[in-house]
Amino acid sequence: MATDYIGKPKNRIEGRDKVTGAAKYAAEFHEPDLLHGVVVSGAIAKGRIKNINTSKALELDGVVQVFTHENTPSLAWLDLSYKDMDAPPGDPFRPLHSDEIQFNMQPVALVVAKSLELAKYASHLVEVEYEEKEHDTKLIDNLEKSEKGIGLRAGFEPPKSIGDFEKAFDSAEVKLDLEYFHGAEHHNPMEMHASTVIYEEDGNLTIYDKTQGVLNSRHYVSMVFGISRKKIKVLSPYVGGAFGSCLRPQYQLFMAVLAATQLKRSVKVELTRPQMFSFGHRPITIQNLKIGASPDGRLKAIHHSAYSETSRFEKYIENIVNWSAKLYNCDNIEEKYRVVPLDMYTPLDMRAPGGATGVYALESAMDELAYKLKIDPLELRLKNYTEEDKSQGKPFSSKTLKECYRQAAERFGWENRNPEPGSMKEGHQLIGWGMATGIWDALQMPARAKAVLTADGKLEVGSATADIGTGTYTIMAQIAAETLGIPFENVTAKLGDSSLPFALIEGGSATAASVGSAVKSACLKVAKKLLKEAGKLKNSPFKGADLEDVIFADAKITDKKNAAWSISISEVMKKREIDKIKKKYALIPNMLKQNKYGRNTHSAVFAEVKVDEDLGTIKVTRVVSAIDGGKILNHKTAHSQILGGVVWGISMALEEDSFMDHNFGRFINHDLAEYHIAINADMPDIDILFVEEEDHIVSSVGAKGIGEIGLVGVAAAIGNAVYHATGRRIRELPITLDKAMGLHTAKAEQI
Structure with missing residues (x-):
């Protein structure tokens, strides 16, 4: 054997x-006399609750309790200094803690009843009267109120400039000054957030929670409710998709534990799909890229700056502008990053946080430079290839990116590309070829x-x-x-x-x-x-x-x-x-050894699109993605990981956009009918290659991790392909057919 x-x-x-x-998820665990909780969401973006009337709900036979800020302040939040494992700097949101409203769809009550149907009905009978205050959810109007994007947060690397950008940029023969934008995206896993709390006679809690970290959920419950960790067991045997949405404990966990501990009964709380839009998202971001180069394509100067939104109560930060010095051989790089506090919930890590965003802008700008210089986009990247992380002055622990470029380009047939935009055509379909590089951290x-x-x-x-x-x-x-x-x-x-x-x-x-x-x-x-x-x-x-x-x-x-x-x-x-x-x-981890190296995964992504010249419809028809991910531990599951990342990259490039109605401070396309995501019919032939090199600096098993790298660079490759097909450079995601036809909506209205 x-x-x-x-x-x-x-x-x-x-x-x-x-x-x-047979696999049971957080909302699928039951026991006799289990109570059901339904969250009542707030209707304004900022202000306070003047009055909340729960009498009509409580009159119904079978409604056990309605929890609001009026009957919970002394029941929880015993440790206000707690931080969960993924918390950004600031003060975490505390559900039902006071009458203050900090964002739209904030939970304002929990109705607990003997059946889910009754709890849902009773939730509509809770009457809330608000004192509304003026709110502000528009990023572009508040850039002057931005703050430096720095703070103590695990995995965050503060921007670090090298050399003298201004001097190098001024002296460069070729210059670009570009702005890129993408709106908010929401995670939307198939399984919605739920917590089932089994209350035992001795006060012990067994909690089935949708989470990416059972110990994080246990820590949260222990700190907030003052319960010994020994009395709490959190189980999450299966998770129906996450993408970062349950890195932090979400408010359904608080609600379920609150009800269970106060009623001394087992309680289940599951959020609705619209409520899944009420916490966390990939932040709205504006980026500026300035690139200075020599006529032969050597990079002389790169400036990468970004503005993104955060909440009033926490400062969400991510690695958006940090990638240029890791990807390219340039001695003068300036990185600036600022966040804008708005009346919204704190953004949340979403697959390849910062990387999917920052690399999209960087790799789009590199493509624009290639066309300006009339240099093949792949040749430009190879000309500026680096064997060290310039931001740290360290060699990479392993790097097979050059071989990724070669194998992916060969598989794609890149040598047959006609570089002239709009030159490749099939009937009424304009054919475009684009490519981009991906990079992500290799962490242990x-x-x-x-x-x-x-x-x-x-x-x-x-x-x-x-x-x-x-x-x-x-x-x-x-x-x-x-x-x-x-x-x-x-x-x-x-x-x-x-x-x-x-x-x-x-x-x-x-x-x-x-x-x-x-x-x-x-x-x-x-x-x-x-x-x-x-x-x-x-x-x-x-x-x-x-x-x-x-x-x-x-x-x-x-x-x-x-x-x-x-x-x-x-x-x-x-x-x-x-x-x-x-x-x-x-x-x-042996940090003394690991910190001597830059540790990253890389990818080379090549994409083909077909754009209908009359209708502007865009179809991705081929993608080749070559991955530098160290030792691949299981080629089948790894293939699925990269496949999912590419699918999301197509979705990010062409479809996903959470639309904010600034009059109400609410995301209004908060369901899967209006929040568009890529589906099977949108999927092309996706060819995945692994260019392996065991990396025993990162791990004893030689693996570098591939969960995020499959997404990074895909949106840029598709955007670059759209330009090659149409000759229109679209610097806003998603790239919809109106943009492909040159019919732009005003960006200021969106952000």
């Missing part, structure tokens, strides 16, 4: 349960894992991480099976349980490198114990042997130099009378 599993295209462990409906975070091997040859590995559809269950099992050389089907992976060993929130493309490495190390500790026990057997050839001297494969321990010296794992445990071997491992 083969035990070479890492890298193989294994099916998802949980796949059958998901497609057959602290993580713990356990491994338990039993005498029957079964292995269980566990960590309190999450699987949000990325394949974490499966790669954990693959790593464990290969490390101990046992059959894949004999491995069980456990996650999404706050009683398991520590793991940070699942995000930032860091899980494979972090939890994967911890699982490997825990299994190595089991292997070391097995080898030591094998050495204690009578006349054992393994006495005093090290792990480097043997091979764990086919459920056996075998000497590397003499294959005849072999013993099965089960025989070792049987003869040594061992029922189980249990080991834990705490991974602490």
